[in-house]
Amino acid sequence: MGFFDDLVFPEEPAGERAVLVRLGPPDEEAGRYAPPVDWYAPALVPQLAAVGAGPQARVVMTGWSVWPGAATLHLAVFRRACRRNADPGRQSGLRVGMLFSDGRRVTSLDGTVQRRVRYMTPQGLPVDAATEQATGLIPLDTGLQQTRRSVFKTDVDLYLPELPPPGGTQLVVEWPDEAVAETRIAVDAAALHAAAGTALEVWPGLEPVDLSGPPGALASVEFSGPPRFLAPPLTRHQRQTLRRQEEERRRYVPRADWQEMRWQDWSDAAVIRARLDGGAPADTAVGWHGATPLHLAAEHGSGEAVAALLPQVTQVDVRDDDGRTPLWFAACSVDEGSIRALLDAGADVWTPQLGPWSPGRLLLTTPLAQLVADLPDSVLPSVEEAGAFQAADVLIAAFGERELWVEGLGIAFVRGLNEDELIRRLGADPAQCPRAAPEEAPFDPTDHEESLRFVGVTSVPGRPGGCVLTQQGYVPSDNAVLRAISRGTSAYGIYYNPKGGTFGTLARDGEIADSEEIGLPPAEQDPPSHWHFRFWQRGRTFPYGANTLAYGCAAAGLKISDGRQAADHGTPRRWVALPRELRA
DSSP states (O other): OOTTGGGSOTTOOOOOOOOSOOOOOOOTTTTTSSOOTTTEEOEEEEEEEEEEEOSSEEEEEEEEEEETTEEEEEEEEEESOOOTTOOOSOTTSBEEEEEOTTSOEEETTSOEEEEEEEEEOTTSOEEEEEEEEEOSSEEOOOOSOTTTBOSSEEEEEEEESSOOOSSOEEEEEEEGGGTEEEEEEEEOHHHHHHHHTTOEESSTTOOOOOTTSOOOOOOOOOOOOSOTTBOOOOOHHHHHHHHHHHHHHHHTSOOSSOTTOOGGGGGOHHHHHHHHHTTOOSSSOOSGGGOOHHHHHHHHOOHHHHHHHGGGOSOTTOOOTTSOOHHHHHHHHTOHHHHHHHHHTTOOOSSOSBTTBOHHHHHTTSTTGGGTTTSTTOOOOOHHHHHHHHHHHHHHHTTOSSOOOOTTOEEEEEESOOHHHHHHHTTOOGGGOOEEOGGGSSSOTTOHHHHTTEEEEEEEOBTTOEEEEEESSSGGGOHHHHHHHOTTSEEEEEEEOTTSOEEEEEEETTEEEEEEEESSOOOTTSOHHHHHTTTTOOSOSSOTTHHHHHHHHHHHTOOBSOOTTTSOTTSOEEEEEOOGGGOO
16 A cells, blocks of 8 residues: 555546646756756755844845856845835845955846847747846845745845856845945855756756647746845946946046046046146146147136146146147137136247247137237237138127037028029929928928938028028038029038038039038138138137038128028928939
8 A cells, every 4th residue: 555545536537638838958048047947956055144234134144056057045034123114125225245256246236137038929929028137146036935925034045147256255245224234254166166066957858849839828927026125226327327426536536647538627627636646747748649738728628727737847838749839729719717827827929830820819819819919029910800800700690699500401501692593593483482390391301311302491681691501411512502503603502411520612603613621720721711710719609610600601702690590490491392403
């Protein structure tokens, strides 16, 4: 008689033998985010120790379940007082981590990744989905059984998808909410490696599953999860915030070099002083073309940053590889504090550094002219030169004080034509081109190819005035378009290439007269107009792009009085469909 024979009915029918799901061999994902419980029975490594203690809570380490190449850490949390209405998921909750012998840190707060998962519907259709997957020490669901989750004791299982490298390993526990201070305990990595070789493979030699059978599904749901007092991983936004805070903190740590300086750091006197305090040399080339820290602080910085460097430099008029001094860059930046600091240090004002241009001559064309006008050897600009700068400034001011959005803009200024005549030159009937707001334009602005077949036309007032042709694209500066609209007059097209560079093309009487890149700091051989329209001026006293728009007006012969609507993307225009011969 068998051991259980007197406790069962021998006439009980045979159990259901239909197979719904069959286990296959482990794939590459097995054991990556959870223990490979379907294929292995783990080796158990006991390690009983208190790893954290607070007034109302104790964290006890009970041991490890060790798998081939991975391990599960078992903790038991004991509390003698459970708070009502406790706020779960706090960053100040229970924190657990490991410090490996190679210096790596793995914690229960290491963030999440997007994990792709595939499952089969009851109809046998594969479905791909994405889920947030914890990384590092991965919290596991310890189940709903009362023995695992009592009021005063909770088991916490954390999965480590790798074994610690050989050498000294530490377990680190901290729980601010329960006043558990950071506590460290040694972990025997060698014992875990030895145990991994004894984990029992339950189903050796599993055959791949044949998926050609009838569809089916097997699923179960448990409303459970890791204990809620575990500190959650930081969100992506929180990690970025902490990284920025750490970078900000490190900016002010003294160091003996100028590496990793951002352009905005050159305007921060505290950063400059921290580098100098750490031993960073003031008289050294650190930027392109031999720029020294004093050059860069004068170009990007402030008077306080320049003043911090001046006591450490041996030559206030040090020149870069192009022969420019710090005062040149301060003048181009139109920064009063930097200019005053350099002048007080005896900087050379009048020696030319690019053609006839000296820092003082540049400054005499700016609102800061009074800083140098009365200095010895001062030479005021000629009436002709002063008039050229004044005329350019009037045109620049015509584009207003609001910021302009010129990236990707194509615009052509046409002298003297009215809207109807310009539309006819574009091969369209003015009567068929009513004025309309951009959102009512006869094309889909999100369709780039379609939008390149249309341009907007609007007039600009002036003596003389004219019209502008606009598009979010390069067509207004296209040679064929400029030839068609410039018969008997002149036109200048500009394209603000979003990939880099601003390009201008001049057409007169139906012919292309010149093409150039504009807006760059002028070279010695460049025309005086590049100086007059302040291509050299890095510090803005006008909206970005206003000077290049004004330059295009002048090149086409317009003297407009109000150009604010010319480059305003929200202004209604008369929309013209270009004929095939003028299309991009």
